[in-house]
Amino acid sequence: MPETTSFRCLDGWTDPANLIGEVPGEHVFWLDAGVDAASGWSWIGSGEPADPPDPVVDGSSRQRIGREARTGPFVGGWVGWAGYDAAASRAGAPAKRDAAEPEALWLRVERFVAFDHAARRVWAAAPADAVDDFAAQVDTWRTGAFARARADAATGDLFARARVDPDQYAALVGDCRNAIRRGDAYQLCLTTRFTVRDDHPFDALAVFRRLRAASSSHHGGLIRSGERALISASPERFLGLTGGTVLTSPIKGTRRRGDDAASDDQLVRDLVTSPKERAENVMIVDLMRNDLQRVSAPGSVVVERLLEVETYPAVHQLVSSVSGSIRPGTRLSEVLATAFPAGSMTGAPKLSAMTILHDLEGAPRGTYAGCFGWVGRDGDADLAMIIRSIVVNGEQAYVGAGGGITWGSEPEAEVDEVALKARAPLAALGADLPPRWRERVR
Numbered sequence: 001m002p003e004t005t006s007f008r009c010l011d012g013w014t015d016p017a018n019l020i021g022e023v024p025g026e027h028v029f030w031l032d033a034g035v036d037a038a039s040g041w042s043w044i045g046s047g048e049p050a051d052p053p054d055p056v057v058d059g060s061s062r063q064r065i066g067r068e069a070r071t072g073p074f075v076g077g078w079v080g081w082a083g084y085d086a087a088a089s090r091a092g093a094p095a096k097r098d099a100a101e102p103e104a105l106w107l108r109v110e111r112f113v114a115f116d117h118a119a120r121r122v123w124a125a126a127p128a129d130a131v132d133d134f135a136a137q138v139d140t141w142r143t144g145a146f147a148r149a150r151a152d153a154a155t156g157d158l159f160a161r162a163r164v165d166p167d168q169y170a171a172l173v174g175d176c177r178n179a180i181r182r183g184d185a186y187q188l189c190l191t192t193r194f195t196v197r198d199d200h201p202f203d204a205l206a207v208f209r210r211l212r213a214a215s216s217s218h219h220g221g222l223i224r225s226g227e228r229a230l231i232s233a234s235p236e237r238f239l240g241l242t243g244g245t246v247l248t249s250p251i252k253g254t255r256r257r258g259d260d261a262a263s264d265d266q267l268v269r270d271l272v273t274s275p276k277e278r279a280e281n282v283m284i285v286d287l288m289r290n291d292l293q294r295v296s297a298p299g300s301v302v303v304e305r306l307l308e309v310e311t312y313p314a315v316h317q318l319v320s321s322v323s324g325s326i327r328p329g330t331r332l333s334e335v336l337a338t339a340f341p342a343g344s345m346t347g348a349p350k351l352s353a354m355t356i357l358h359d360l361e362g363a364p365r366g367t368y369a370g371c372f373g374w375v376g377r378d379g380d381a382d383l384a385m386i387i388r389s390i391v392v393n394g395e396q397a398y399v400g401a402g403g404g405i406t407w408g409s410e411p412e413a414e415v416d417e418v419a420l421k422a423r424a425p426l427a428a429l430g431a432d433l434p435p436r437w438r439e440r441v442r
Contacts (some may be wrong), residue, residue: 005076005110006128008135013120014142016042017212019113020222021205022141027107029079031374032220035212037117041072043079043374045112049225052104053078053375054333058326059244062378071123072114073242073382074374080106080223081230081372081386084365087341093354098364100393105225109374113138158431160194160399160422163363166436169418170411172360179356180407187283188347188357190414191365191402194422196431202392204229211390211428215313219384221372230372231428232389235312236319238342238371239335241381244326246292246335247304250284250344251385252404253277253318256420257311268309271316276408278318281307284404285320287343287350294338296324314424332375342385345369347404367391368400390425399425416440 020030025046033040055061055077086103089095097103111134114123124135164172169192176188208222208231215233223230240247255271258264271277285303293301301324310319326335347353368391373383391398401422403414419433419440432438 004128005125006131007071007114007123007125008131010122010124010135010138010142012122014122014145016044016113016115017209018145019141020044022145027225028222029107029109029224030208030222031079032212032222033115033117034218034220035216037218039118040218041074041117042115043074043112045109047079047107047109050078050106050108052082052106054331055375055377055379056329057241057244057246057332057335057379057381058328058330059379060328062243062380071125072116073376073380074112074114075376075378076110076112076125077377078106078375079109079373080104081367082336082340082370083367084341084345084369087336087370088354088358090337091341091354092351094358096358096364098366101366101391105223105228107223107225158196158198158429160196160426160431160434162434162437163193163195165434166415166440170415173405173409173411173414175360176356176405177407177409180405185353185356186348186406187280188353188405189345189402190357190405191345191361191369191400192418193363193365193368193398193400194426194433195396195398196426196429198395198430201227201394202397202429204231204392207231207390207392207428211425214427215388215424217312217388219373221384223372227392227394229392230367230386230389231392232372232384232386233424234372234384234387234389235310235317236344236385236387237382238385239339239381239383241326241332241335241379243380245323246296246326247321247323248288248292248339248342249319249321250281250288250342251317251319252281252284252344254403254417254421255316257314257316268311268316271318272307272309276406278307279408280404280406281318281320283348283406284343285322287348288322288339291339291343292322292324295326295330295335297327300325315420332379332381340371341369342371344404345385345387365400366398368398388421388425390429397429399429
């Protein structure tokens with residue numbers, strides 16, 4: 001991989017949604033800041049399969065490589081994902097592995113297009129000896145591109161198959177509460193899966209267009225390698241690494257959007273004042289503080305925000321943020337060894353929670369509940385949780401969904417939350433919830 005990346009600013013603005021269809025190759029990505037984003041960055045491009053990245057993340061490589069802030073935080077490196085099960089196993093928990101899924105998929109990226117949504121500028125990025133040719137190639141993409149941002153309608157004639165029915169999920173919530181009552185855990189993130197099959201391979205780009213049209217998010221993404229693809233509208237940033245500072249923003253607490261402004265405001269108030277949701281969020285904040293302290297300088301870990309509401313097209317979420325200063329010489333693998341799987345997808349205490357959930361869920365999570373995004377060769381990174389996501393492999397796709405369980409959880413409300421979270425990703429596949437689950441969506 002080249003030591004530096006050169007950037008060329010292109011004339012005018014092109015929405016990444018219009019350009020992504022022109023990117024050639026079997027291994028293509030689109031990291032998306034959202035529909036009509038007014039801030040942040042998006043990236044599209046292609047790469048080649050690579051081993052998982054492991055740069056030093058203490059900020060020293062960033063200083064050595066150098067960068068221009070106006071060209072965005074990603075200077076080339078890797079784009080990809082890591083799944084849940086292998087990470088749980090490495091953390092010491094029992095884990096079932098899905099033989100049909102890789103534990104991780106990373107692409108080495110040297111050429112890409114960066115979109116600065118605030119400045120409305122487009123940059124072509126490539127090694128210095130190739131950037132002019134690549135910029136010219138991107139201009140040909142722009143000439144050939146046409147407005148494809150509007151999502152094609154899905155057929156809507158597919159039905160998902162549920163791993164468990166609503167009554168079974170409610171019973172598992174009861175089992176979680178029993179484990180909490182015994183003192184084996186404080187909180188458990190109980191998940192399940194919905195699987196969809198079609199007669200033809202899913203068009204991953206079309207599926208992502210539909211998902212982002214319905215559930216746009218600041219950490220959306222499409223990463224495709226052959227017939228396998230991860231499609232996500234994730235609202236949760238797992239780890240951001242910038243110049244030796246690490247930031248995590250766990251989400252715990254969800255409410256649907258209201259039918260009008262008054263009901264929407266009431267749902268926000270209900271979320272903010274719920275003792276169960278507040279306790280659940282604070283438990284995971286405390287867990288993440290403990291995780292980050294293991295790789296951060298003493299005294300540097302702080303809670304930057306606590307119990308703030310973020311609103312998305314389908315849901316309100318309760319979000320907090322924790323940051324720390326990475327110790328000198330620390331590599332990405334060391335950070336992931338302490339923080340991954342994320343506490344928001346396990347519960348607390350983490351190892352006990354993963355062990356309990358292994359028995360209750362009874363099947364692999366696969367890629368779901370893992371993380372995805374970019375890792376720069378300079379040691380900066382931005383990784384999101386794989387939630388509100390779809391995993392596609394040819395004619396088959398699945399959607400994972402779940403929620404945090406505390407002693408104060410009500411089983412019926414937890415069932416409703418799973419149905420709410422799974423509905424939009426399934427609709428993007430042209431599928432509906434199974435009949436008994438569909439009854440739970442109001």
